[in-house]
Amino acid sequence: MEAVIGLFVMLLGVSHSVETYCDGRQDGAQCYGPLGGTVVLQLMTKASERHKYQWFNKNTLILEGRRNIVLSNQLENRSSFTASDGTFRINKLSRTDGGEYRLISFDSHGTQSENRALQLTIQAPVSSVLLVPECLSLGEMKVSCSSEGAESPQYSWTLDDHALTHSELLSGNTDTNSITLKQHVSGKLVCSVKNKVSSVSTEVKISTCGVETYCDGRQDGAQCYGPLGGTVVLQLMTKASAAHKYQLLNKNTVILEGRRNNILSNKLENRSSFTASDGTFRINKLNRTDGGEYRLIIFDSDGTQSENRALQLTIQAPVSSVLLVPECLSLGEMKVSCSSEGAESPQYSWTLDDHALTHSELLSGNTDTNSITLKQHVSGKLVCSVKNKVSSVSTEVKISTCGVETYCDGRQDGAQCYGPLGGTVVLQLMTKASATHKYQLLNKNTVILEGRMNIVLSNKLENRSSFTASNGTFRINKLSRTDGGEYRLITFDSEGTQSEKRALQLSIQAPVSSVLLVPECLSLGEMKVSCSSEGAESPQYSWTLDDHALTHSELLSGNTDTNSITLKQHVSGKLVCSVKNKVSSVSTEVKISTCGFIFIDCTPPNGTHISQWVFAANNTLCIEPTTAPTTITATPAVVGIAVVCSQKKKKKNKPKEEDDQELTYADVKIMQRPGRQMQQRAGPEVEYGEVMFSERPRQSVRPAEDECVYAKVRKGR
Numbered sequence: 001m002e003a004v005i006g007l008f009v010m011l012l013g014v015s016h017s018v019e020t021y022c023d024g025r026q027d028g029a030q031c032y033g034p035l036g037g038t039v040v041l042q043l044m045t046k047a048s049e050r051h052k053y054q055w056f057n058k059n060t061l062i063l064e065g066r067r068n069i070v071l072s073n074q075l076e077n078r079s080s081f082t083a084s085d086g087t088f089r090i091n092k093l094s095r096t097d098g099g100e101y102r103l104i105s106f107d108s109h110g111t112q113s114e115n116r117a118l119q120l121t122i123q124a125p126v127s128s129v130l131l132v133p134e135c136l137s138l139g140e141m142k143v144s145c146s147s148e149g150a151e152s153p154q155y156s157w158t159l160d161d162h163a164l165t166h167s168e169l170l171s172g173n174t175d176t177n178s179i180t181l182k183q184h185v186s187g188k189l190v191c192s193v194k195n196k197v198s199s200v201s202t203e204v205k206i207s208t209c210g211v212e213t214y215c216d217g218r219q220d221g222a223q224c225y226g227p228l229g230g231t232v233v234l235q236l237m238t239k240a241s242a243a244h245k246y247q248l249l250n251k252n253t254v255i256l257e258g259r260r261n262n263i264l265s266n267k268l269e270n271r272s273s274f275t276a277s278d279g280t281f282r283i284n285k286l287n288r289t290d291g292g293e294y295r296l297i298i299f300d301s302d303g304t305q306s307e308n309r310a311l312q313l314t315i316q317a318p319v320s321s322v323l324l325v326p327e328c329l330s331l332g333e334m335k336v337s338c339s340s341e342g343a344e345s346p347q348y349s350w351t352l353d354d355h356a357l358t359h360s361e362l363l364s365g366n367t368d369t370n371s372i373t374l375k376q377h378v379s380g381k382l383v384c385s386v387k388n389k390v391s392s393v394s395t396e397v398k399i400s401t402c403g404v405e406t407y408c409d410g411r412q413d414g415a416q417c418y419g420p421l422g423g424t425v426v427l428q429l430m431t432k433a434s435a436t437h438k439y440q441l442l443n444k445n446t447v448i449l450e451g452r453m454n455i456v457l458s459n460k461l462e463n464r465s466s467f468t469a470s471n472g473t474f475r476i477n478k479l480s481r482t483d484g485g486e487y488r489l490i491t492f493d494s495e496g497t498q499s500e501k502r503a504l505q506l507s508i509q510a511p512v513s514s515v516l517l518v519p520e521c522l523s524l525g526e527m528k529v530s531c532s533s534e535g536a537e538s539p540q541y542s543w544t545l546d547d548h549a550l551t552h553s554e555l556l557s558g559n560t561d562t563n564s565i566t567l568k569q570h571v572s573g574k575l576v577c578s579v580k581n582k583v584s585s586v587s588t589e590v591k592i593s594t595c596g597f598i599f600i601d602c603t604p605p606n607g608t609h610i611s612q613w614v615f616a617a618n619n620t621l622c623i624e625p626t627t628a629p630t631t632i633t634a635t636p637a638v639v640g641i642a643v644v645c646s647q648k649k650k651k652k653n654k655p656k657e658e659d660d661q662e663l664t665y666a667d668v669k670i671m672q673r674p675g676r677q678m679q680q681r682a683g684p685e686v687e688y689g690e691v692m693f694s695e696r697p698r699q700s701v702r703p704a705e706d707e708c709v710y711a712k713v714r715k716g717r
Helices: none
Strands: 006-008 019-023 029-034 038-042 052-057 060-066 069-073 079-082 087-090 099-106 112-123 128-135 141-148 154-159 169-171 178-181 187-194 199-206 212-216 222-227 231-235 245-250 253-259 262-266 272-275 280-283 292-299 305-316 321-328 334-341 347-352 362-364 371-374 380-387 392-399 405-409 415-420 424-428 438-443 446-452 455-459 465-468 473-476 485-492 498-509 514-521 527-534 540-545 555-557 564-567 573-580 585-592 597-602 610-615 631-633 638-649 660-663 667-670 677-679 686-689 706-715
Touching (some): 128 199, 141 154, 446 465
Parallel strands (some): 029 112
Antiparallel strands (some): 052 060, 141 178, 321 334, 424 473, 573 585
């Protein structure tokens, strides 16, 4: 059984950086560099023609030189200038690298001979492209092309290597990310996504909409499979003309009945057909209820049952698409995951360059699982195939060996260099080899490289290294721990006399392979965010929120150079954790929102001031009542309590035994209109009246300072 839609994803290799080139030899040149990647700027034809030159970025001097000699380079940890061809290479580009660059040249008299500018724009490259076909109700096919990460993407489409035509395209332009194809269209469909710094293409082999399976049901007990939403063709007999009368039952219900080539009834005629000439029954738009036992009963001309046999039909969701995701691990191995969307009971298989994977290529995982790990040296065309009983889809990715690359200028004695474990280091040993009569590079007192001018005489690491005489760089690939240590360069003049001897120290460090960002809401609405970096040695952390450094008003605890921070309750936005060490840098971003807490500040009727963070969904504090007032029917009589409090007050001019009573509260009577209903309010309407007190004999027991007298107030009807 063959799938109708097969997906083949074509990526541009697995790479940790994108490189662009720009000729900046004309004033006002517009250049583009890939975020996180490399740009090569052509500043001049060759530096030897210029007596002196200065290279500025936003009025800051970053490069200065005289002919072939570089006097200073402010970006030397991630850039290099090649005097022989006048190119300036900047690695690990960030947003701050964008802007105006200006080159000023001087002649031998110190007079300015040239002043020109170029504009560098930093743009996020296209990292991957996903192509998703979708069958519509009338058999058309909508295809969406999504590009991850790209800024200002431009789309283009081809079918079988030609531009789409009006006869093939139902709707959508070929410069958009979504098109709809007419019902008859099939072939190799390619979506290409590009911007100023990168280009990625994805390919899918499409056929007309609908997955179809075939099953020979001429043997009793046949096991058949049909694709959910698709079509199954059941072979019931060789030809109907040989059967006097026949009935097809599904779960004891006759759904098809006929005599020889004549169909008497078909309960599924709106989505099925029976072909008498070859005895096949086709059911379209299969659903779950179509599954179960089907039974064919055949009668001879006497009405006697001559045959009774069954088949079992199982409905299964087909594989609709497959995604292949490669991931470099800390030691240079590559883990590749294959995910199949929608498929029931998927089975996986893998090939590399059209052959089955071998033990020498496979580090872990079986080739019948959805995840494998490849050894460090493996590269080529990797294919994951996913199938079940009703469909089969394959996805392809071109992989290269995992590798992070670093550069180190070793032209000064005692240079400290760093190389990524499993990756590549480029050591700048000299400006150019042609100026050196003879040279030797030693590692731990063993000569690993020897040459004369532009000729390499020997290279002990030739299976994984190369020396470029024109710019004096030595490149070592697939770095291991044993590559670390002291390297010493010894040069000799034409008479064989040692002219120079200098050393550099190379440290091997595991790069950051991946970063995981995990936000966690705490009990009072704060958010703790942890940033974990897999494999990295000596990682350094930094954080930003919406592209700015975190402030004290946003940060509750933790420093921004640690792997865990706690944010205050109100903080939301795009949070980025960047992890770097001497050989690599990886950033991960997550969009965070508040944990659902709100700050309340109020004083309710009970007089208790409330000022705190509370979970909004469960909050019952500081909320104004919104319910309608309750209607109460007045009772025939109302009983109220009046509280009359007196305060003992001493008068200076009276005898000690004579004290006056001072009226503090008056009689309280509840007012009500007869025969009416009244609404419950915050407090009843009251009427105040005077209460008179007469003197009374002194009590032998001294009363309290304040006394309250209670009295009932009755109001009749």
